[in-house]
Amino acid sequence: MNFLHRTRGIAAALAVTLAVAMPLSLALSTAADARIGGGGSSGSRGTRSFSMPRATPTAPGTAQPFNRTYAQPGSPGMGAPASGAAAKGGFFNRPGMGMLGGLAAGFLGAGLLGMLFGGGFMSGLGGFASILGLMLQIALVVIVARLAWSWWQRRNNPQQPAYASSSAQGPADGPTVGPGPQPSYRSGFGFGGGSSNEAPLEIKPEDYEAFERLLGDIQAAWSNEDMDRLRQLATPEMASYFAKDLEENRANNDINKVSDVKLLQGDLAEAWREGEAEYATVAMRFSLVDKTLERGTNRLVAGSETPIEVTEVWTFVRRPGTSWELSAIQQTN
Numbered sequence: 001m002n003f004l005h006r007t008r009g010i011a012a013a014l015a016v017t018l019a020v021a022m023p024l025s026l027a028l029s030t031a032a033d034a035r036i037g038g039g040g041s042s043g044s045r046g047t048r049s050f051s052m053p054r055a056t057p058t059a060p061g062t063a064q065p066f067n068r069t070y071a072q073p074g075s076p077g078m079g080a081p082a083s084g085a086a087a088k089g090g091f092f093n094r095p096g097m098g099m100l101g102g103l104a105a106g107f108l109g110a111g112l113l114g115m116l117f118g119g120g121f122m123s124g125l126g127g128f129a130s131i132l133g134l135m136l137q138i139a140l141v142v143i144v145a146r147l148a149w150s151w152w153q154r155r156n157n158p159q160q161p162a163y164a165s166s167s168a169q170g171p172a173d174g175p176t177v178g179p180g181p182q183p184s185y186r187s188g189f190g191f192g193g194g195s196s197n198e199a200p201l202e203i204k205p206e207d208y209e210a211f212e213r214l215l216g217d218i219q220a221a222w223s224n225e226d227m228d229r230l231r232q233l234a235t236p237e238m239a240s241y242f243a244k245d246l247e248e249n250r251a252n253n254d255i256n257k258v259s260d261v262k263l264l265q266g267d268l269a270e271a272w273r274e275g276e277a278e279y280a281t282v283a284m285r286f287s288l289v290d291k292t293l294e295r296g297t298n299r300l301v302a303g304s305e306t307p308i309e310v311t312e313v314w315t316f317v318r319r320p321g322t323s324w325e326l327s328a329i330q331q332t333n
Helices: 002-032 098-116 128-156 162-167 205-223 227-233 236-251
Strands: 190-192 201-203 254-274 277-294 300-303 308-318 325-331
Touching: 201 254, 201 277, 205 227, 205 254, 205 277, 205 308, 227 236, 236 254, 236 325
Parallel strands: none
Antiparallel strands: 190 201, 254 277, 277 300, 277 308, 308 325
16 A cells, blocks of 8 residues: 555655646747747758758758748758747647647646546555556557557658769768858859759859858847848748747847848758749858847846757748848758
């Protein structure tokens, strides 16, 4: 009997710890990723939205799949808003959580938290049956969580189209620039593939200058909450995400300030054409000061004056006669 009481005590403590620690960890993650894009992966890469960019010396790992995108598998997409877009919000309704979040919430409420009050699948029985009930709950949580995780991975990583690997260049293509007093891309040229009947897309030094300039201009517009400027520098899809994130900051009485943005290293992952549209996906490692302040008082809520380093994969798009625009931001693994 004492063993059963100790088992229930341990289970109750575990339930309370999970119930408190999980929302706290998500809150801390959100505060730490207050910079533009929210530390997530958002936007579209045309028909390559569901194929991962090639690894580069700057970003040798893989880029994370989009948890906010208007693209549909097989659709070209130019970042135009569409109905049914993913939205952020809620503890278990974060981008990409979907069914997995709902299952987690249900089991926390019906299973683990139920044990805190002496409940469970076999709460009416005593002795050995209670232990079996506890083991059955844990096993079901693990099985359902694994199934949900597999479903989520298949949903966010559909089979890549054949052309993604045949037309993409390797990580050695394109210029790479290491840390130095004047970091930039301006050390060479890069080439990317198009369709079989199109010439490869050449990324010139002036294009890399535009990418570096956009990195700073977009961060500055975000810090100033200048949506008019952000709409000039990004696709409508990305601008819609920025607007939503800024609205959430205002609702929380916060303002995110980003300053001292410096590109440390960058190189080309992919460049290609889709009809008249030209795309370039670039890996960038840069430093910045990222801090969140209380609106009106300027009290520091998160971050610090100490610069941090970030590695992200940015995709840019343009049409004939127009300038490059930000089309996507992806985090790296």
